[in-house]
Amino acid sequence: MNEVVLHCESLARVYEDGDKVVEVLSGVDLELMPGEKIAVVGTSGSGKSTLLNLLGGLDRPSAGRVVLGGADMAALAERELCALRNQRLGFVYQFHHLLPEFDARENVAMPLLIGGETRRESWRRADEILARVGMDHRLQHRPGQLSGGERQRVAIARALVASPDVVLMDEPTGNLDPDSAAQVLALIDELGESSAAFVVVTHDPAIAAHMNRTLELRGGVLESRG
Numbered sequence: 521m522n523e524v525v526l527h528c529e530s531l532a533r534v535y536e537d538g539d540k541v542v543e544v545l546s547g548v549d550l551e552l553m554p555g556e557k558i559a560v561v562g563t564s565g566s567g568k569s570t571l572l573n574l575l576g577g578l579d580r581p582s583a584g585r586v587v588l589g590g591a592d593m594a595a596l597a598e599r600e601l602c603a604l605r606n607q608r609l610g611f612v613y614q615f616h617h618l619l620p621e622f623d624a625r626e627n628v629a630m631p632l633l634i635g636g637e638t639r640r641e642s643w644r645r646a647d648e649i650l651a652r653v654g655m656d657h658r659l660q661h662r663p664g665q666l667s668g669g670e671r672q673r674v675a676i677a678r679a680l681v682a683s684p685d686v687v688l689m690d691e692p693t694g695n696l697d698p699d700s701a702a703q704v705l706a707l708i709d710e711l712g713e714s715s716a717a718f719v720v721v722t723h724d725p726a727i728a729a730h731m732n733r734t735l736e737l738r739g740g741v742l743e744s745r746g
């Protein structure tokens with residue numbers, strides 16, 4: 521079955537601040553197929569994070585729509601939107617956003633627990649995915665007890681644990697030293713085999729080169745590149 525997992529049509533986002541109006545996105549169209557990996561590049565301020573927030577249902581468009589798993593996200597009530605996000609999306613940010621008071625296993629199990637899974641099964645699946653990202657020796661370490669690269673691997677495990685259709689990544693190696701960045705890139709590459717689609721916002725040509733296609737945000741729209 522090759523149905524589009526996520527698409528957006530004529531997506532626009534305008535910020536209004538007093539009498540200043542900033543039109544960041546002015547008609548973005550995108551279709552994401554299952555398992556497809558795309559990089560989104562663009563100069564600073566071109567709207568990459570704005571787009572990612574809209575794709576993830578964290579912000580609402582000024583016009584146009586984002587459809588995930590057949591649902592127009594802006595039309596959903598907050599509760600339904602949260603459930604959809606938890607079930608179908610994974611997020612990886614430049615800064616890991618792990619919960620400091622929970623260990624690696626608990627952080628990774630969180631999306632499953634929120635989705636109503638038992639603790640036993642959530643921990644089993646968390647351990648499994650942590651092994652996949654090479655972090656099974658640090659299950660009970662809290663984020664403050666991990667290196668930057670290790671934290672990012674835990675964050676990637678958390679994004680993948682609930683088998684999402686789409687993983688959205690915002691500069692996943694942006695905050696890492698070159699060695700850790702190379703390890704995280706190798707991991708993303710390896711996970712390229714996974715059935716989840718990836719949208720990766722990046723300044724790093726090495727990451728973009730590992731994706732199926734690269735799109736550039738320019739003048740408020742997405743253009744194919746290369």
Ligand SMILES: Nc1ncnc2c1ncn2[C@@H]1O[C@H](COP(=O)(O)OP(=O)(O)OP(=O)(O)O)[C@@H](O)[C@H]1O
Nearest residue numbers: 535537542544562563564565566567568569570571
């Ligand atoms: N809440 C807001 N109110 C007003 N303007 C905003 C707001 N958020 C973002 N902007 C503006 O929208 C534009 C796009 O911002 P965005 O963060 O999406 O860019 P970006 O491509 O991710 O940039 P960078 O690569 O520097 O992170 C910028 O000019 C920014 O100043």
